[in-house]
Amino acid sequence: MKKTVVAAFVIGLAAPALAQSGASFDCAKASTAIERTICARPGLAKADREMADLYAALAAKLSGPAKEHLVKDQLSWIAARNKACTGGAEEVARCLKDHYNSRATTLKVLGQGTYPFISEQTLLKDGKVGKVTYSIDASWPRFDGTTADFSRLNNEFAQRTRKAADDVVPDREAGANAPFDQDWAYDQSFTLQRPSVDAVAVAISYYGFAGGAHGFAGTSAYLVDLRTGKAVSPxxxxxxxxxxxxxxxxxxxxxxxxxxxxxxxxxxxxxxxxxxxxxxxxxxxxxxxxxxxxxxxxxxxxxxxxxxxxxxxxxxxxxxxxxxxxxxxxxxx
CATH class of the missing domain: 3.90.640.20 (Heat-shock cognate protein, ATPase)
Known part of the structure; x- marks a missing residue:
């Protein structure tokens, strides 16, 4: 989908939401694998509509730099969704479900109180080294507001994600010496909460597999003070x-x-x-x-x-x- 078409689609979502069922777009004109998958599954069509309604409601409340930031972030989210959700029908459907659930939760929090200027960053990568096929679908938040200097915090989120993702990309020796064909992966997503006017809570959850008996998983939480731009300890x-x-x-x-x-x-x-x-x-x-x-x-x-x-x-x-x-x-x- 060309960027201009996507932009028109996102801006169109900012119009007042109508009482409709099904996907947020015309399924008779579905032209991509993602659109066809959404239209073929009522649960995904509902998720698409609910996400679009949340976006439209938030966009209608904002103006100026805040609205521009939201539109840009939504464009990035759509592009990342399209790039991440590939493969067979079941793989695409599962990926879409996860991405829609995460985005809907984020939009709800972004609409609470003063717009916090938080965007979603993504790292998408796949390839094959020897007998190992790897895939990375990771997202993390970036604080773009001007109430404080968030640069150190943003750098920490980005560096931790990239380091974790690098661990599921085997070097040439490890890929060649794998005992059999394997699929390695690293998936990461985040949720936000707004416990107070001065803070945003972040939970970054991840799952990875890089060989061995089982994968690794966990959640790291942060409380970000919007007044200082820092993560706060207990x-x-x-x-x-x-x-x-x-x-x-x-x-x-x-x-x-x-x-x-x-x-x-x-x-x-x-x-x-x-x-x-x-x-x-x-x-x-x-x-x-x-x-x-x-x-x-x-x-x-x-x-x-x-x-x-x-x-x-x-x-x-x-x-x-x-x-x-x-x-x-x-x-x-």
Whole structure:
């Protein structure tokens, strides 16, 4: 699809959404594999329509640089979707479902409060080295706002993604010496939350396979202070002192123990107060949602690989008194 056609399509989506069913475009004129796949599957057609409605509603609220930024970001998203979702019918459908779910969630958050100027960056790559066929479909957020200097944070997101992606591209020796034909891959996506007017929470989830018995997966969370352009550690979110840490050690320890007792195997030593306190000082476990804190512990952190990740949710009604008044979540007190 030529860029001018895509641009016209995106700008057209900014018109008031009509009460319609099916895809956001005329399926009688579907001309690409992606469009035909969307039209052939009611679930995907619905996802396309809902995404278009979310985009139109947000675009109608914005003007000037904010609207220009949104239109450019949507153009980039469409181009990345078209490039990423290739292959057989089932592969295309699965890819579209993931991309639409992620985009819809992002658009909802971008519409909460003042537009935060966050764009989606992508790394798409595939190839073959010896007996190994590899594919990379990775996305991460870039903060484009002018309220602070986000350059260091943006560089960290980009560098971490590229490093992880590089690990599933074998060198010539590894590809040639693979015991049989293999498919290696790295997939990464992100979700956003807007817990307060001063902050945006980011959760970057990934899955990769680079040979071996099984793949690797996980989630890294960040709380970005829009006033400083930096990711904030738990010590920067909660009031000074150890009251917050003692409270979390008690709440998280009790919740994890219950999960262990209910049949999800875990490491008992992880529940020891000193070990749990050390773990809870690590900021990448903290995903600050709209109404609650979700603590995410990847496989191997508090339990074996077979148990997968563990999560603990704590409502803000419990945590509000512990937030620092001048911190990124201080407005929730």
């Amino acid at each position: 010590e920067g979110v909660f009031a000074k002192g150890d009251a917050w840490l003692k409270t979390l050690v008690s709440l998280v320890g009790a919740d994890l123990k219950k999960q262990f007792d209910d049949g999800k195997p875990g490491f008992d030593e992880a529940l020891e107060p000193a070990n749990l306190a050390k773990l809870l000082r690590e900021g990448d476990h903290y995903y600050y949602r709209q109404d609650k804190l979700e603590l995410i512990f990847d496989a191997y952190v508090v339990g074996p690989y077979v148990s997968g990740p563990f999560t603990v949710e704590i409502p803000y009604s419990t945590l509000k008194p512990l937030f620092a008044p001048d911190g990124p979540l201080g407005s929730l007190r």
